[in-house]
Amino acid sequence: MSNTRIGIVGYGNLGKGVxxxxxQSSDLELAGIFSRRQPEQLETTSPAYHMDDLLGFKDSIDxxxxxxxxxxxxxVQGPELAKTFNTVDTYDNHNEIPVHFAKLDQxxxxxxxxxxxxxxxxxxxxxxxxxxxxxxxxxxxxxxxxGPGLSQGHSDAVxxxxxxxxxxxxxxxxxxxxxxxxxxxxxxxxxxDAHKRMVYxxxxxxxxxxxxxxxxxxxxxxxxxxxxEIHVIDQETFDKEHxxxxxxxxxxxQGKTTDDHTxxxxxxxxxxxxxEFTAAVAIAYARAAGKLAREKQYGAKTVFDIAPxxxxxxxxAQLRKELL
Amino acid sequence: MSNTRIGIVGYGNLGKGVxxxxxQSSDLELAGIFSRRQPEQLETTSPAYHMDDLLGFKDSIDxxxxxxxxxxxxxVQGPELAKTFNTVDTYDNHNEIPVHFAKLDQxxxxxxxxxxxxxxxxxxxxxxxxxxxxxxxxxxxxxxxxGPGLSQGHSDAVxxxxxxxxxxxxxxxxxxxxxxxxxxxxxxxxxxDAHKRMVYxxxxxxxxxxxxxxxxxxxxxxxxxxxxEIHVIDQETFDKEHxxxxxxxxxxxQGKTTDDHTxxxxxxxxxxxxxEFTAAVAIAYARAAGKLAREKQYGAKTVFDIAPxxxxxxxxAQLRKELL
Numbered sequence: 001m002s003n004t005r006i007g008i009v010g011y012g013n014l015g016k017g018v019x020x021x022x023x024q025s026s027d028l029e030l031a032g033i034f035s036r037r038q039p040e041q042l043e044t045t046s047p048a049y050h051m052d053d054l055l056g057f058k059d060s061i062d063x064x065x066x067x068x069x070x071x072x073x074x075x076v077q078g079p080e081l082a083k084t085f086n087t088v089d090t091y092d093n094h095n096e097i098p099v100h101f102a103k104l105d106q107x108x109x110x111x112x113x114x115x116x117x118x119x120x121x122x123x124x125x126x127x128x129x130x131x132x133x134x135x136x137x138x139x140x141x142x143x144x145x146x147g148p149g150l151s152q153g154h155s156d157a158v159x160x161x162x163x164x165x166x167x168x169x170x171x172x173x174x175x176x177x178x179x180x181x182x183x184x185x186x187x188x189x190x191x192x193d194a195h196k197r198m199v200y201x202x203x204x205x206x207x208x209x210x211x212x213x214x215x216x217x218x219x220x221x222x223x224x225x226x227x228x229e230i231h232v233i234d235q236e237t238f239d240k241e242h243x244x245x246x247x248x249x250x251x252x253x254q255g256k257t258t259d260d261h262t263x264x265x266x267x268x269x270x271x272x273x274x275x276e277f278t279a280a281v282a283i284a285y286a287r288a289a290g291k292l293a294r295e296k297q298y299g300a301k302t303v304f305d306i307a308p309x310x311x312x313x314x315x316x317a318q319l320r321k322e323l324l
Numbered sequence: 325m326s327n328t329r330i331g332i333v334g335y336g337n338l339g340k341g342v343x344x345x346x347x348q349s350s351d352l353e354l355a356g357i358f359s360r361r362q363p364e365q366l367e368t369t370s371p372a373y374h375m376d377d378l379l380g381f382k383d384s385i386d387x388x389x390x391x392x393x394x395x396x397x398x399x400v401q402g403p404e405l406a407k408t409f410n411t412v413d414t415y416d417n418h419n420e421i422p423v424h425f426a427k428l429d430q431x432x433x434x435x436x437x438x439x440x441x442x443x444x445x446x447x448x449x450x451x452x453x454x455x456x457x458x459x460x461x462x463x464x465x466x467x468x469x470x471g472p473g474l475s476q477g478h479s480d481a482v483x484x485x486x487x488x489x490x491x492x493x494x495x496x497x498x499x500x501x502x503x504x505x506x507x508x509x510x511x512x513x514x515x516x517d518a519h520k521r522m523v524y525x526x527x528x529x530x531x532x533x534x535x536x537x538x539x540x541x542x543x544x545x546x547x548x549x550x551x552x553e554i555h556v557i558d559q560e561t562f563d564k565e566h567x568x569x570x571x572x573x574x575x576x577x578q579g580k581t582t583d584d585h586t587x588x589x590x591x592x593x594x595x596x597x598x599x600e601f602t603a604a605v606a607i608a609y610a611r612a613a614g615k616l617a618r619e620k621q622y623g624a625k626t627v628f629d630i631a632p633x634x635x636x637x638x639x640x641a642q643l644r645k646e647l648l
């Protein structure tokens with residue numbers, strides 16, 4: 001079978017992650033990167049084109065991976081591009097997923113394309129595990145803990161505080177709660193109390209440290225109400241230890257197989273690079289989208305609708321022999 | 325939609341687990357338990373019948389869950405029963421899975437039935453995670469650790485040693501190896517070195533403890549070559565702490581999203597009752613088998629071939645809204 005040819009739409013962190021990740025799979029190949037910027041402005045040695053030229057690649061791209069933002073890009077690009085291409089996105093606006101699905105399902109069915117939405121890890125792999133855990137253990141509770149992970153929005157908010165030169169913010173699950181769930185204890189869980197916020201910042205030379213701390217801790221919506229730890233560090237340490245985009249988390253279900261017997265189902269990720277892993281998930285689902293399109297299984301799909309075997313380059317017989 | 329009617333074939337620990345588990349799902353109902361023993365000999369209040377009468381239930385059973393052993397029962401019963409019924413099994417003889425699949429696939433296709441094989445957790449959920457992890461992180465290593473878990477065969481072997489009144493054996497992964505994988509270190513892994521064996525035993529009154537210990541530690545195939553810990557306890561402690569059938573384990577993949585960035589993918593189970601959880605997995609796949617049969621998607625299937633949404637009683641729209 002010939003390779004599945006992948007187009008990347010948008011060249012931010014996620015697009016770069018897809019570009020790098022595609023090199024790991026010999027059954028997939030990069031057909032081109034499409035950006036609203038001029039191709040010569042992109043720092044890449046891969047073939048790059050302007051978005052306006054995308055339709056001309058109709059016959060040389062099997063699947064597009066949409067790497068733009070969930071707020072403004074994907075809701076517009078998704079329905080438009082699904083008219084012509086098979087698409088995969090990482091749309092992560094949980095509340096709007098049913099609407100996004102409905103729009104893409106209609107476009108994809110009308111145009112004989114496949115549109116896989118909301119891949120990545122949450123939504124995505126975490127959703128998959130919430131579903132499987134709940135289906136197998138109907139009596140129980142599911143808990144999701146996010147982090148330790150870099151939060152871009154909160155980091156930006158801290159950087160805007162007067163006296164702050166540089167800053168990152170990590171969301172960290174409270175270990176004692178995670179351990180209690182693993183230990184089969186019942187806990188009171190709400191998202192806010194289950195996580196704390198850790199800030200690492202570098203001060204401007206003449207900054208008032210106590211005022212900076214106070215401003216951060218009382219920032220409404222972002223830090224107020226959360227347990228917040230603030231660590232002041234020097235620029236050198238900052239550059240050395242806080243340049244990455246780590247993330248991860250855990251989905252756990254505490255279920256009762258009978259009244260006396262508990263089962264703990266646990267899925268966890270620990271990622272040095274959030275965008276690279278998100279890209280890796282999208283790539284596997286792009287492989288699946290290619291196969292579904294060849295089978296004429298058109299329409300919008302989520303991670304719930306795709307048999308896991310579609311994610312692999314291996315045949316069914318190979319998978320049964322090697323991995324079952 | 326009317327309920328999916330489930331038949332249980334075989335009434336050992338697994339069959340009892342299915343009987344108990346079915347009470348947790350309102351879309352499934354128990355049609356009957358079928359055993360080679362006389363129905364009145366089974367300790368149950370559920371409808372029970374002799375295996376010889378099973379064919380008479382052709383029209384009142386949607387899916388059979390085969391709860392016999394993988395050595396002798398399933399290889400014979402599977403192909404025979406798949407002629408008439410949709411079936412789910414927990415066949416766990418890894419090496420023979422391709423042959424088992426081929427046999428059942430032929431029978432199921434010829435007779436318009438669905439046969440889901442090798443559900444449970446290993447094979448089953450562990451296999452699923454090995455596949456997903458490898459598909460998303462093509463560059464990396466997958467590690468499987470089993471336990472802490474009761475090993476029936478090893479417990480039996482210890483009980484046969486002269487001077488041993490009662491015994492259980494648990495397989496336990498070496499924590500330092502599990503932690504090293506989580507910690508992104510590279511390790512030398514082989515199944516034997518990655519696990520230790522823990523024995524809890526009660527001695528006969530006049531037994532020679534040192535001789536018992538020596539006999540166990542040098543038992544070929546079972547303990548020789550393994551790190552083995554032996555704990556002598558009294559009968560009261562034995563009854564209180566070692567009556568259950570706990571098991572579990574962890575599948576982990578250490579992958580490189582790029583040369584500098586590692587991702588840890590982890591799936592774990594901690595089960596008070598191995599047979600009850602295995603039953604819970606088989607039940608979810610029985611629900612899937614019922615749906616596949618209604619859609620006329622006939623043939624043998626594994627966990628790799630079934631979209632996760634089929635495991636849930638919820639509709640696609642509900643799943644997208646609640647769990648994605």
